[in-house]
Ligand SMILES: Cc1cc2nc3c(=O)[nH]c(=O)nc-3n(C[C@H](O)[C@H](O)[C@H](O)COP(=O)(O)O)c2cc1C
């Protein structure tokens with residue numbers, strides 16, 4: 088995206104934007120925002136060469152460009168395809184895209200353990216979001232899922248390969264951010280795994296960033312593991328003078344306690360640029376070792392996407408509906424909404440609950456209580 | 459008698475070595491080509507209509523003319539000798555018995571493309587062949603066909619042999635390039651294409667062994683003459699590696715005018731099916747291409763004779779046709795089980811997927827598991843539709859064509875042999891005892907007579 092590059096018009100789901108030549112379809116769609124932006128599990132704008140792998144961002148190009156209006160024969164990865172002037176793209180308006188995406192989501196979840204209840208990433212997991220949006224409740228997979236042993240990557244990072252979706256983001260991060268290549272992918276196909284060769288600690292000042300780029304719970308912060316759920320903690324922007332990095336971070340706090348420290352992230356879940364305009368990677372010291380509020384200059388609560396579960400505890404003053412229950416019932420007595428028969432064995436009465444006037448009372452269950 | 463351009467001298471004694479090769483007219487094309495301009499050579503190859511022999515059948519001359527020529531940036535020619543497609547073993551034959559033919563083709567092609575450093579990337583399992591090639595390279599060098607200032611023209615060229623470590627995916631051209639650079643053999647995301655950014659980001663052409671060997675007769679006889687052999691857009695000769703249930707498996711050079719029936723039954727080629735068995739099905743172009751039942755193999759859906767060439771084999775599209783592919787011709791007789799055959803292929807693709815993109819990584823494993831269930835009597839009727847749905851979601855949605863190559867055999871097997879899958883589901887015990895399901899065959903000669 089060089090300065091002064093010509094502007095190209097591109098229409099995505101019938102909305103037209105102008106973007107500089109060289110922009111990818113994905114980034115053009117993100118400019119429009121909302122549902123028009125395809126989900127991206129492997130692309131990461133700050134990492135060179137990322138993208139193209141997960142295939143969740145597939146879109147249909149129904150018109151190549153003004154000059155060559157032929158549609159593209161296959162769906163393309165929007166994160167790795169650049170726009171042309173006059174291009175027309177279909178994302179959620181294309182049944183083909185939605186069908187392929189449903190397929191990709193199914194493939195990604197095929198061997199995923201779905202252990203969200205015990206996974207630290209739950210609540211800020213991109214795969215979780217993706218499956219809520221595009222996945223199905225059941226699975227058609229009837230086989231044992233693939234599992235791996237957990238690996239310790241040094242004192243701070245835990246690798247739980249079973250959850251990995253092989254997006255390669257952490258590989259690019261380790262390659263591009265740290266001096267020495269220390270980890271990569273071993274094996275191939277469905278037995279490929281992220282690994283250090285052989286069972287090595289990852290020790291350099293910036294390796295902690297792999298935790299931030301990991302879209303799932305495969306790489307987690309050992310100083311935070313199992314300490315709390317992300318939606319109970321409150322993100323707070325803070326900074327400190329750090330000789331190694333910008334020192335601009337997010338503290339994840341509960342009460343006065345700092346539970347976790349991460350880089351600041353934008354609405355696409357990627358790390359933000361710092362106030363100096365550089366990518367906001369943070370060093371291990373800031374991330375893992377400064378867990379006292381006194382280590383930091385607090386700036387204030389971070390802005391959180393309203394849809395995020397992380398915001399669940401932070402919006403006060405819930406709006407109440409204008410009409411009250413009584414208005415709705417129009418003078419009728421409220422009845423039980425839920426059939427307690429199905430809730431508990433203890434309450435199995437020989438009574439038709441719906442025949443009882445008014446809310447059920449314990450006396451109504453005397454029949455049962457007697458024997 | 460069929461025309462032979464590549465294997466003409468294959469049985470001359472000592473042809474593997476320089477002396478005999480030169481005596482039978484070897485290296486004439488280098489003498490001729492180095493007096494031409496590189497553009498003129500590309501023009502001859504274009505005129506010849508030569509199509510890539512590695513599988514996709516892309517016109518070689520056209521590919522050559524796409525190579526970018528930025529000032530001061532070296533260009534490379536890479537010979538794809540990774541030949542790992544099940545059923546394909548024609549390149550091996552060429553390299554093992556006629557190494558000088560490949561070297562000769564490489565020198566001419568390197569000159570045409572301006573490559574001073576040319577690589578042969580050979581699959582690791584061909585462990586003994588690099589020695590043969592390197593010996594041929596040394597001989598060529600000792601006789602002035604390689605090295606500095608070849609034939610006093612000022613053209614320098616070196617050929618290096620690089621061994622792979624045993625991965626089918628490294629035959630895909632961009633994975634090959636990554637592997638050649640010493641990295642993990644993951645296919646690259648295209649664009650950029652190798653013609654613009656290939657080995658070490660330099661413009662690169664990747665061609666199959668047979669494609670490059672075919673450049674020799676093209677230069678010797680002229681592109682126009684070469685184009686007269688064959689039919690339509692299937693010009694020249696093609697090596698076919700025939701295997702499976704046939705009397706005479708082996709590598710055959712055919713001109714592409716003969717019919718599939720002649721190829722299978724004539725004594726000059728496969729010599730028919732052993733033990734008086736009937737033909738059931740055939741995978742005509744290497745394991746990735748769709749399998750065809752006998753009736754659609756010998757005749758197209760329109761009832762015309764099917765020939766051994768690019769157009770005729772793909773007549774009818776994937777619904778009733780297949781592909782020329784890499785020329786790996788696998789014949790199945792009436793005793794063979796299509797379900798088992800499909801399982802074998804699915805297992806191969808699962809094992810060889812690089813694992814970069816989710817549909818191929820996860821889908822290939824899933825298909826294998828379902829096929830295993832069906833084959834071993836644990837399948838359900840709904841599994842067949844599920845298989846269909848999985849292959850459909852892999853095809854076209856992946857980075858490289860391995861995803862498609864894994865999907866097509868499954869799709870074709872279900873398309874043409876669905877009743878055999880159903881038979882496995884309905885007769886789990888019998889399908890375990892007998893190694894085949896419904897014999898969905900038709901004997902060739904009966905059809906021809908009818
Ligand atoms: C998974 C995969 C494996 C391949 N293996 C080979 C191979 O072993 N040999 C080969 O010549 N081409 C192979 N190809 C095709 C190459 O990508 C490429 O198209 C070919 O080398 C081009 O040469 P040609 O134009 O001379 O055919 C393979 C392609 C794919 C997708």
Ligand code: SF4
Nearest residue numbers: 251252254255257301
């Ligand atoms: S560990 Fe995380 S970041 Fe690394 S490849 Fe797996 S999912 Fe991606």
Ligand code: SF4
Nearest residue numbers: 812814815818856858
């Ligand atoms: S299609 Fe398969 S082999 Fe090709 S890049 Fe994707 S995962 Fe790798």
Ligand code: FES
Nearest residue numbers: 139141142144166
């Ligand atoms: S985000 Fe585009 S393929 Fe993964």
